[in-house]
Amino acid sequence: MARRPYAARLPLAERREQLLDAALAVITRDGYGAVSIEAVAQEAGVTRPVVYGAYDTLSDLLIALLDRQQARLIGLLIAALPEAFDERGPEDVVEESVRAMVAAVVADPETWRPVLFANDATPAEVRDRIAADREMVRQRIAELIGELLPWPEVDTEVLSHAVVAILEHFARLLIDDPERFDADRLVASVRQIVRMVR
Numbered sequence: 001m002a003r004r005p006y007a008a009r010l011p012l013a014e015r016r017e018q019l020l021d022a023a024l025a026v027i028t029r030d031g032y033g034a035v036s037i038e039a040v041a042q043e044a045g046v047t048r049p050v051v052y053g054a055y056d057t058l059s060d061l062l063i064a065l066l067d068r069q070q071a072r073l074i075g076l077l078i079a080a081l082p083e084a085f086d087e088r089g090p091e092d093v094v095e096e097s098v099r100a101m102v103a104a105v106v107a108d109p110e111t112w113r114p115v116l117f118a119n120d121a122t123p124a125e126v127r128d129r130i131a132a133d134r135e136m137v138r139q140r141i142a143e144l145i146g147e148l149l150p151w152p153e154v155d156t157e158v159l160s161h162a163v164v165a166i167l168e169h170f171a172r173l174l175i176d177d178p179e180r181f182d183a184d185r186l187v188a189s190v191r192q193i194v195r196m197v198r
Contacts, residue, residue, distance in 0.1 A: 016054045018044055020065045027114045033121030035062070059125055065114075066129045072111060074133050076104040081140050091191055098190045101167065102174060102183040109175045116172050138164045166193075 010018065022043035026035045037058050041051045055061040080100035105112050118130055142160035149156075173181035 012054060015050070016064065019046075019051055019054055019061060020068055023061055023065050024069075024110070024114065028110045031121055032114070032118065032123065032126065037061075059123065062123060062126050063129065066126060069111060069115065070129075070133055072108075073104075073115065074136065077101065077137050080104065081137075081144065091195065094190055095187050098167075098187050099183060101171070102186060105171045105174050106178065106183070112171060113175060116168060116175065134164060 019040055022040045023035060026039045026043050030039075035058070037048055037051050040058075040061065041048050044051070051061070055064065080097050115130055115133075118127060122130075138160045141163050142156040145154070145156045145159050145163070149159075170181070170186050174183075174186070
């Protein structure tokens with residue numbers, strides 16, 4: 001068996017980033033079911049002890065990855081959501097928000113893939129973290145729905161779950177088939193939905 005090339009020493013912060021990038025590459029290409037300390041080591045071109053020198057367990061590595069991805073992704077999503085509906089009108093504000101979200105997905109689809117395509121093979125702690133992040137976004141969307149449809153009979157909790165599901169599905173379409181489902185087509189559909197509920 002061929003010997004693995006020697007892995008140059010890196011400062012711990014750089015090594016951790018390298019290993020997180022390697023884990024993300026494995027998850028993106030092969031799914032969560034394929035991720036392991038050995039798989040991450042092979043992807044990074046290092047030995048298992050190098051990985052264990054940076055992260056005590058696979059769970060620690062995956063949580064660190066989610067911490068990093070959350071800073072990137074959730075920040076983008078929250079920034080895309082308006083503070084409130086203003087004189088532009090809800091259709092324009094919603095369109096602007098959807099375009100910002102679409103741009104964020106299109107700019108870095110591989111970063112979004114592990115979140116959007118999590119499945120039963122995804123470790124429980126990862127699923128729990130994704131669910132917590134999704135809930136944070138859903139609560140903000142529920143607040144916005146309450147401003148858009150300020151009627152007592154509107155169940156903002158249920159509607160916000162539906163909006164999150166639609167947005168996630170749109171994001172999957174953008175990643176899987178960007179030529180067929182582009183930003184303009186998705187934004188037009190969202191504008192139709194807003195008109196229907198007003």
